[in-house]
Structures are given as C-alpha cells and as structure tokens.
Amino acid sequence: MFGIGGTELIIILLFVFIVVGPEKLPEVATMIGKAIRKFQDAQSEVNKVIKTETADIKAAINEQDSKAKPAAKKPAPAAKAPAEPAATSPQAAAAPATESSAEQGERKLSFSERKAQHQRQRAEQEEAAKQAAQSGEGE
Numbered sequence: 001m002f003g004i005g006g007t008e009l010i011i012i013l014l015f016v017f018i019v020v021g022p023e024k025l026p027e028v029a030t031m032i033g034k035a036i037r038k039f040q041d042a043q044s045e046v047n048k049v050i051k052t053e054t055a056d057i058k059a060a061i062n063e064q065d066s067k068a069k070p071a072a073k074k075p076a077p078a079a080k081a082p083a084e085p086a087a088t089s090p091q092a093a094a095a096p097a098t099e100s101s102a103e104q105g106e107r108k109l110s111f112s113e114r115k116a117q118h119q120r121q122r123a124e125q126e127e128a129a130k131q132a133a134q135s136g137e138g139e
Helices: 006-020 025-073 090-103 111-138
Strands: none
Touching: 006 025
C-alpha cells in the first residue's frame, strides 16, 4: 500500500490518534471512508465512459473499413501504367492522381495512402522534368 510498511503505518495511525483525539477519530474515519468511496465511484464512472467511447470509436473504424473494402478491391486508375507519354507540366502530371481521389468518392485516404499518392505524383513530376530536359538537349 503506497510502499508503506507496517511500522510506518502504526506510527502514522498513532500520530493521527494524538492529533485528532479519541472523540473525533470515528468521525474522521467515516469521512475518509466516504471520500474513498466517492473517488472509487468517480473512477468507475470514468472507466465506463472510456470503455463506451472506445467501443464507439472501434465501431466507427470498423464501419469505415467495411465501406472502404469494396472501393479498395477496384484498381485505381493512378496505379495503372500510363498508356500515353507523361505530360511536361506539373499540373498535368498531378491530374491523374486528382482524378483517382475523386473516383474514390466519399472514402477518405489514410495517411499511408496519401503519402504513397504524393510520392507517385512527385516521381511523375521528376520523370516529366527529366524528359523535358532530355528533349531540350536533343534540339
């Protein structure tokens, strides 16, 4: 109990007995007991709230996952190999990724999906810049 041994507990109880006195000791003990009961009740209520909130959050996550699974089965157009040559402007290179996010509908992308999408866009832009530099050197 809080790292207090038997000897320390006896000394504390003797000190309380001397300070409070034998007449008021039962009153103090009942007040302490009531306070401990209130703390335990408050703690159990907080635990209930936390459990219900985490259950609600888990249910919402599961619901989002179940909605996202049918959309995840369809291959995204941005994941396909480009059939036409890469565009030279950064806006045109970013257009396929924008279309794929619009096609995904209401589903929000996770952080890892957004990161992968950003990396694809950046790689496409760098490739377009390299091709533009090579076509500029050839002329």
